[in-house]
Amino acid sequence: MKTNARKLVQWLVALVLTFAVILPAVSVSAQDENVLRVQTEVEIASLDPNIATDGTSMEAIAAIQEGLMTRDTEGNFVEAAADSYETNEDETVYTFKLREDAVWSNGTPVTAHDFVFGWQRLVDPETAAEYSFILDTAGVNNAAAVTAGDVDKSELGIVAIDDYTLEVTLDRPTPYFLSLLAFTPLFPINQEFYESTNGQFATSPETTISNGAFILSGYTPAGATTDLTKNTDYYDVDNISLEGIRFQVIKDSQQSVLAYQTDQLDVTNITGEQVQLFSADPEFRSVEQGYMWFISPNQLSENIANQDLRLALGKAFDREVIATNVLKDGSLPAGYFVPQLLAEGPDGTDYREAAGRDLMVSNVEEAQAHLEAAKEALGVDTFEIGLLIEDTESSINVAQSLEAQIETNLPGVDIQIEQTPKKNRLDRMREGDFDLGLTRWGPDYADPTTYLQLLVTDSSYNDQRYSNEEFDAGYEAIQTGDLVLDQEARFDKMIEMEKLALSEGGVLPIYQAASAVLVKSNVDQIGFYTTGTPRIFKYAEKTAN
Structure with missing residues (x-):
């Protein structure tokens, strides 16, 4: 490790001791050598x-x-x-x-x-x-x-x-x-x-x-x-x-790095400034993921049912700022819902390259125009909107950036961050008890349908309650209908479906995740x-x- 990194770690340890910040209890003994x-x-x-x-x-x-x-x-x-x-x-x-x-x-x-x-x-x-x-x-x-x-x-x-x-x-x-x-x-x-x-x-x-x-x-x-x-x-x-294996929950990245440096951990995630600090360390790894992080807008929530309001929210924040300035871990700004390097078309072209990357991007003027349309349609001038997140450091940081950018760019919109453990977030989103949910999805298999299925009307994972008959018909055609064996037509239909859902603010994509880890x-x-x-x-x- 570079000298300045070691000095910073030593300083952090001293700071923790000074303010009596206690690391999660982890017993370390001789029998733990191969755990x-x-x-x-x-x-x-x-x-x-x-x-x-x-x-x-x-x-x-x-x-x-x-x-x-x-x-x-x-x-x-x-x-x-x-x-x-x-x-x-x-x-x-x-x-x-x-x-x-x-x-x-x-x-x-x-x-x-x-x-x-x-x-x-x-x-x-x-x-x-x-x-x-x-x-x-x-x-x-x-x-x-x-x-x-x-x-x-x-x-x-x-x-x-x-x-x-x-x-x-x-x-x-x-x-x-x-x-x-x-x-x-x-x-x-x-x-x-x-x-x-x-x-x-x-x-x-x-x-x-x-x-x-x-x-x-x-x-x-x-x-x-x-x-x-x-x-x-x-x-x-x-x-x-x-x-053996021990999974240890440590939500604060500073504490997890301290635990790693004091040999209480063998593998830890790092975020933000820590990525820059440890990027030259031989134990640092940046791991590309298929996870897509996005805002799930609950269309059963009265105001969120308005398409213009959803699109205003989706276009009001800069994805590059979140990926580069907030996360700093190699994550990619995403104006798309299906990740890159997931699947290829019949001619070998990556799905993301064929479909394009800018299906929903930041545009403050367009966002404000959508907001005015929403105000007129709903007969209100202000919106108080809850943003449900899990209590991890990265989610909190991303949510705070979203809050600041949206409130700055959309006058009259007040974002209220609701922080809760992940299990509670999942339960509440499943029950429809939210306005906006900061969430993620990881691909179960190498086909765009692993994401598109989330937007089918009756999907058990359609937390945003998006529903579009044209989208549903397309999904049926590519899964069980006349496009199943026509690979070119199936590929084109999936691109068409993704564009349709994003044009209606079915989901509001933010970034494709990368994981910065120390091993x-x-x-x-x-x-x-x-x-x-x-x-x-x-x-x-x-x-x-």
């Missing part, structure tokens, strides 16, 4: 693979469980619980042979029935899983009909032929199907164990079962620390180097990904210093 200590900015909200929706929870779930497929150390999708698979000629029927040496952490075999139960529970209307749509997205036969309550879950296109043979039937060829099998909502659930937890499944180590590389040894929902321990019964345990020099083989689970720690290695 990976990972800082997270938010709490792990759920360890139920059917219920978890955020990246942090999914990272923990991916460490203790696995699906039919997983990622290897090179990031390739390879068989996991599945030993092999074959398909019919048109790739609408997949037959998986499960490995017979995989067991749950209670000693019972992992079988095809566990996948049937997990998938049926995912789409069961009684579960009310927000990711229920993902099996329909994957093309699994009858998934949408089950979720809608039109047919029984037993009609879902998944059947256990025997204990170790699983057959999945799709209603259409789905190019990204196999990659989705490594995604946490599609993980198996042991029915007998699930039912034994009496409604408390995955809320404690005692009510959580593992078939992955680690088992849960310490956890309370939304707690500050989550501990995992190597699963000695895991079939591939010989290739698991770590003895100890003795740590290797952490998988960073732009789709699915953001980070995979399964094969991480930590050598002695």
Whole structure:
């Protein structure tokens, strides 16, 4: 590390001691030498693979469980619980042979029935899983009909032929199907164990079962620390180097850096000024992400239902200022909703290059014109608008910049920032209890529909309550209709749909995220990904210093 960086760290430590700022408690002992200590900015909200929706929870779930497929150390999708698979000629029927040496952490075999139960529970209307749509997205036969309550879950296109043979039937060829099998909502659930937890499944180590590389040894929902321990019964345990993983919630980046410098953490995120400070450090990494951060405007909120007001808000702030001056971590200003480097068109052109980057950009004059139109239509001269955010440092900083810019550029608009833990933010947005929500979405698979699905009228993730018949018809055409097999027309239709939604202020994009992290020099083989689970720690290695 450069000398000035070390001096600043020393000064910060002294400052913390002077003002008695106490770091989150993290016990460090000899047995922790091969435990990976990972800082997270938010709490792990759920360890139920059917219920978890955020990246942090999914990272923990991916460490203790696995699906039919997983990622290897090179990031390739390879068989996991599945030993092999074959398909019919048109790739609408997949037959998986499960490995017979995989067991749950209670000693019972992992079988095809566990996948049937997990998938049926995912789409069961009684579960009310927000990711229920993902099996329909994957093309699994009858998934949408089950979720809608039109047919029984037993009609879902998944059947256990025997204990170790699983057959999945799709209603259409789905190019990204196999990659989705490594995604946490599609993980198996042991029915007998699930039912034994009496409604408390995955809320404690005692009510959580593992078939992955680690088992849960310490956890309370939304707690500050989550501990995992190597699963000695895991079939591939010989290739698991770590003895355990500790997820530590530290929301303040200054505190997390101090914990990192005092060897309480092995991996931490950094933001703002810290990025410039550590950018030349050999332990610094800038990781491109597929996450898009945007404002979700709740169209069920009386004023936000006005399209001109939404567009005024979306054009009143400078995205470059937020990315460059506020975040300073390599994030990209985004006047678009579908990220770059996600998917390519039939001719190999990146979707973002083909669709353009300036679908919604800052333009103060246009923003003010939209505001005047909104005032006239609604018969008011002032607007008090709530902006719901989570209580992380980066969200707070971005929200404060949004507030300052919007209020400066839109006279009569008063932004009221409402700060809450992430779980509460998600719950409130799900319930429609907000005006504007500062939120993000990460791609589940490499296709623009992983974002466009959020804007379909009946989507379980349509927190903004956007609804447009033309958009819905387009989505149906590219997913199940006449454009499914016409790749050029499908690609063009997705571009058209994105432009339509942004022209109406369906969402107000802000930036495409990059993650600035510090990783100890003795740590290797952490998988960073732009789709699915953001980070995979399964094969991480930590050598002695």
